[in-house]
Amino acid sequence: MAGQLKEVRNRIKSVQSTQQITKAMKMVSAAKLRRAQDTIIQMRPYAQKLQEMLSNIVSNIEGGAELKLAETRAIEKVLLIVITSDRGLCGAYNSNIIKLAKSTIAEKYSTQFKKGNVAIWNIGKKGFEALTKAGYKTNDTYKDIFLNLTFTNVQAAAQAAMKEFEEGNFDAIEIVYGQFKNAATQLFVSEQFLPIPKVENKEGSNKKSDFIFEPNKEDLIAVLMPKILNTQLYKAVLDSNASEHGARMTAMDKASDNANELLKTLKISYNRARQAAITTELTEIVSGAAALQG
Numbered sequence: 001m002a003g004q005l006k007e008v009r010n011r012i013k014s015v016q017s018t019q020q021i022t023k024a025m026k027m028v029s030a031a032k033l034r035r036a037q038d039t040i041i042q043m044r045p046y047a048q049k050l051q052e053m054l055s056n057i058v059s060n061i062e063g064g065a066e067l068k069l070a071e072t073r074a075i076e077k078v079l080l081i082v083i084t085s086d087r088g089l090c091g092a093y094n095s096n097i098i099k100l101a102k103s104t105i106a107e108k109y110s111t112q113f114k115k116g117n118v119a120i121w122n123i124g125k126k127g128f129e130a131l132t133k134a135g136y137k138t139n140d141t142y143k144d145i146f147l148n149l150t151f152t153n154v155q156a157a158a159q160a161a162m163k164e165f166e167e168g169n170f171d172a173i174e175i176v177y178g179q180f181k182n183a184a185t186q187l188f189v190s191e192q193f194l195p196i197p198k199v200e201n202k203e204g205s206n207k208k209s210d211f212i213f214e215p216n217k218e219d220l221i222a223v224l225m226p227k228i229l230n231t232q233l234y235k236a237v238l239d240s241n242a243s244e245h246g247a248r249m250t251a252m253d254k255a256s257d258n259a260n261e262l263l264k265t266l267k268i269s270y271n272r273a274r275q276a277a278i279t280t281e282l283t284e285i286v287s288g289a290a291a292l293q294g
Helices: 002-060 093-108 110-114 125-133 151-166 217-293
Strands: 078-083 118-123 137-139 172-182 185-194
Touching (some): 002 172, 078 093, 093 110, 093 172, 093 217, 118 151, 151 172
């Protein structure tokens, strides 16, 4: 009985220690989430409008097929940029992104994958470790971006991807990441990065977006396209950063609640065992006294 009491006491101490850690991690994630959320909320409208403008220009410009970054060709080689986190303890966040990357390859690029023509560039260690272990062709050049999250570092990855596409090393590039909605919700999406997606006119509508170009059209687009694509990848990374902290804060909050429930159960078990021990001792004392009197 004494051994059982000691075991329950040790479990209670262990759960209390774990709960202190989860509460501290929740507070840290909440502080980081506020900064990350403010950044992506300010960035998203700007990036979306730029992307919309670029798609409209590419769709309506004459000779759009001559633009290298908008050139649509037969898909033989594919690149996926998979953005996960560097650390765990954020619920199913990383596993959902990895699952989406695998399903995207299986559903859209199974033929290319069988030929060994699907490559993955990882941003974040968790995705790199999981996909490498699963046997995919991964690249760790940009996996440590979250250690120093700046536009310059993300721009280097975007420019490298654009160069690979222009040289014909890849025919399609997609970004797989977690889009931040709120602290408790992330949308896991796969977006086309290259070639630049075109806007399809609605049925029966011949209306085209009218742009006035100054200086000339070709020079302006040549400068504009890389900058907008850099911004698009940076937005995806910022979205992932906010999603990670939101997922971790939610996971740690649930872990703290679960620890409370477990502590209640353990304390009930401890009190029952303690009462049983006291009852047993009292019975032994009464029985001994009765034996002495007899």
